[in-house]
Amino acid sequence: MTNYILKRLGQGLLTVFLTVSTVFILIRLAPGDPAVSYAGPLATTEQLAKVREQFGLDKSLLEQYWIFLQQLFTGNLGQSYSFQAPAMQVVFERLPYTLTLATSAILLTAVVAIPLGVWMARRPDTGREFGVNVLTIAGQSMPDFWTGIMLLTVFAVLIPIFPASGFATWGGLVLPTVTIAILQIALISRMVRREMTANFAAPYLTVARSRGVRSSLLTWRYAMGNSAIPVFTALGTRFAAMLNGVVVVEVVFAWPGVGSLIVRALETRDYPLIQATVLITALLAVAVQLLIDLAYPLLDPRVRLGKAATA
Amino acid sequence: MSLDTATPSQPAGASQVRQPSPSAVTKADLARAAATRRRKAAQWKLVVGTICTLLVIIPIILANVLPLPDANFQDLAARRLPPLTDGHLFGTDQLGRDLLSRVLHGGQVSLTIGLLAVLVSGAIGVILGSAAGYFGGWVDTIISRLLEAQMSLPLLMMLLLVVALFGPTIPVITFVIAIAQWPEVARLTRSMVLVEREKPYVSAARILGLHRIQILIQHIIPNVIKQATLVVLLLLAQAVLLESALSFLGAGPQRPFATWGRIISDGQAYITTSWWMVTLPGLVIVLMVVGVNLLGDGLRDRPRRKKKGA
Numbered sequence: 001m002t003n004y005i006l007k008r009l010g011q012g013l014l015t016v017f018l019t020v021s022t023v024f025i026l027i028r029l030a031p032g033d034p035a036v037s038y039a040g041p042l043a044t045t046e047q048l049a050k051v052r053e054q055f056g057l058d059k060s061l062l063e064q065y066w067i068f069l070q071q072l073f074t075g076n077l078g079q080s081y082s083f084q085a086p087a088m089q090v091v092f093e094r095l096p097y098t099l100t101l102a103t104s105a106i107l108l109t110a111v112v113a114i115p116l117g118v119w120m121a122r123r124p125d126t127g128r129e130f131g132v133n134v135l136t137i138a139g140q141s142m143p144d145f146w147t148g149i150m151l152l153t154v155f156a157v158l159i160p161i162f163p164a165s166g167f168a169t170w171g172g173l174v175l176p177t178v179t180i181a182i183l184q185i186a187l188i189s190r191m192v193r194r195e196m197t198a199n200f201a202a203p204y205l206t207v208a209r210s211r212g213v214r215s216s217l218l219t220w221r222y223a224m225g226n227s228a229i230p231v232f233t234a235l236g237t238r239f240a241a242m243l244n245g246v247v248v249v250e251v252v253f254a255w256p257g258v259g260s261l262i263v264r265a266l267e268t269r270d271y272p273l274i275q276a277t278v279l280i281t282a283l284l285a286v287a288v289q290l291l292i293d294l295a296y297p298l299l300d301p302r303v304r305l306g307k308a309a310t311a
Numbered sequence: 312m313s314l315d316t317a318t319p320s321q322p323a324g325a326s327q328v329r330q331p332s333p334s335a336v337t338k339a340d341l342a343r344a345a346a347t348r349r350r351k352a353a354q355w356k357l358v359v360g361t362i363c364t365l366l367v368i369i370p371i372i373l374a375n376v377l378p379l380p381d382a383n384f385q386d387l388a389a390r391r392l393p394p395l396t397d398g399h400l401f402g403t404d405q406l407g408r409d410l411l412s413r414v415l416h417g418g419q420v421s422l423t424i425g426l427l428a429v430l431v432s433g434a435i436g437v438i439l440g441s442a443a444g445y446f447g448g449w450v451d452t453i454i455s456r457l458l459e460a461q462m463s464l465p466l467l468m469m470l471l472l473v474v475a476l477f478g479p480t481i482p483v484i485t486f487v488i489a490i491a492q493w494p495e496v497a498r499l500t501r502s503m504v505l506v507e508r509e510k511p512y513v514s515a516a517r518i519l520g521l522h523r524i525q526i527l528i529q530h531i532i533p534n535v536i537k538q539a540t541l542v543v544l545l546l547l548a549q550a551v552l553l554e555s556a557l558s559f560l561g562a563g564p565q566r567p568f569a570t571w572g573r574i575i576s577d578g579q580a581y582i583t584t585s586w587w588m589v590t591l592p593g594l595v596i597v598l599m600v601v602g603v604n605l606l607g608d609g610l611r612d613r614p615r616r617k618k619k620g621a
Contacts, residue, residue, distance in 0.1 A: 030476035125348040141600035145559045146593035153582050247467050
């Protein structure tokens with residue numbers, strides 16, 4: 001068990017390291033000069049050179065990478081160009097907003113999608129189920145930025161019940177959460193239905209039913225017990241992906257999270273900020289993945305983690 | 312829904328051939344059976360999916376032939392006209408450009424990118440996935456690690472980064488979407504090849520002295536390609552959505568190309584006064600993506616027919 005965790009941690013950290021290194025090289029290969037976007041288009045050559053020197057961009061790529069590695073181990077990725085503050089601090093200030101949004105979206109998804117999927121699996125191929133099925137297809141076909149703008153128009157402009165942008169009150173959380181959840185509910189409920197239908201058709205359930213096990217127990221204990229791992233994995237993976245910033249939704253709702261931060265950082269070529277964002281979100285994603293795997297034995301006593309690692 | 316109402320006029324099975332059937336199963340029973348309902352649902356999805364898809368794709372293909380104003384022709388006297396005025400079916404935008412024409416021409420760009428992207432990602436996915444499944448060993452290790460690594464990466468962030476790096480040109484965006492999508496195809500192909508590899512016909516081919524690569528290409532891949540193409544069809548829907556999201560964020564093909572994402576992001580500022588500038592392009596995207604998704608679903612759920620004559 002300990003070995004397994006250590007091994008997974010090692011793998012995860014390696015992934016994170018390779019990711020930030022790739023990003024480090026990519027952004028420096030990219031056209032566009034941070035000095036220009038910092039000093040403005042009217043800056044003279046000397047001013048630009050000065051800015052570059054100040055940012056350490058006049059050094060060779062290898063030297064910069066060496067400095068970056070040192071910074072990586074001290075946990076201080078340098079000053080953000082546009083915020084004039086330590087880049088890590090800027091990201092940490094934004095992180096709670098993204099965490100809040102991702103958590104509320106995944107909770108709403110779980111609360112709606114699991115019962116909905118079970119409902120569909122219990123009456124497969126009926127007219128009503130078919131109707132819901134088509135609705136879920138529609139749900140996964142809507143571009144989220146469009147859904148966001150439409151919800152915004154209807155519920156913040158035409159019928160002003162919710163604030164249009166930002167996170168001043170808890171009401172501001174509703175529209176972005178719903179926007180994200182629509183797609184996720186569509187995907188997860190279809191997945192729950194698929195898993196549950198397979199389990200309902202399994203022989204062990206027929207036997208249990210013939211022994212007179214209550215229908216609710218059949219559904220939630222027997223069939224759900226065996227669907228728990230894939231469903232939980234799907235929810236967890238989605239959550240991990242959301243931590244990387246629900247970029248589009250954050251931009252639409254002017255949500256002060258990591259997603260809108262990265263868009264701004266990319267626009268201004270704010271190297272330290274890009275690196276800090278990628279580092280933190282990649283770390284978080286890896287951690288969530290690990291937690292999901294560690295939870296498997298709790299959901300299914302047949303799972304032995306050490307073995308899963310070698311398989 | 313008309314699905315669970317029995318339609319006795321339709322032949323449901325072979326029972327109509329021998330009239331006095333001793334079976335207790337009536338036609339009505341057959342029509343009510345789960346399998347029949349499932350088949351009908353799949354048929355409905357296929358038909359409606361085809362209609363939705365064609366409804367969008369045919370005008371897009373014909374956009375250059377249809378009597379429409381040029382997509383970039385500005386008529387400042389006719390700004391933000393509501394739909395159905397002065398021959399503008401979808402109305403006009405903030406610069407007096409015909410919205411329908413922009414949506415259709417934008418669709419050409421989006422569809423081209425989507426199709427190319429799924430072709431590339433499908434090819435990469437099938438090749439790498441089948442190699443991983445068939446050869447196993449270090450090939451499998453490397454490819455599987457790549458798959459896992461990509462799953463833990465901040466995807467959209469990386470896509471934005473690469474587009475910022477190489478410039479928002481059509482080849483770059485196509486490539487970026489393909490890279491985002493190949494893991495799904497590869498994972499599926501790999502798992503199917505793993506199953507196929509153990510079947511007797513593979514051993515037979517090996518005993519006959521066929522080269523391993525020949526076995527893979529001539530015998531295994533034809534057996535898995537059908538299901539792989541199904542996934543690719545569903546990926547097309549995602550590719551179109553991804554492209555529109557990228558261009559919404561300003562990382563799509565640049566002007567003068569009209570793209571779905573940018574038409575919507577341009578219209579965002581006028582949403583309170585000119586609802587159609589956002590609503591209608593969005594509905595077109597939804598219609599097409601729903602169509603493609605329904606098609607993919609219907610093809611997957613379609614009951615497997617036994618091979619004729621075999």
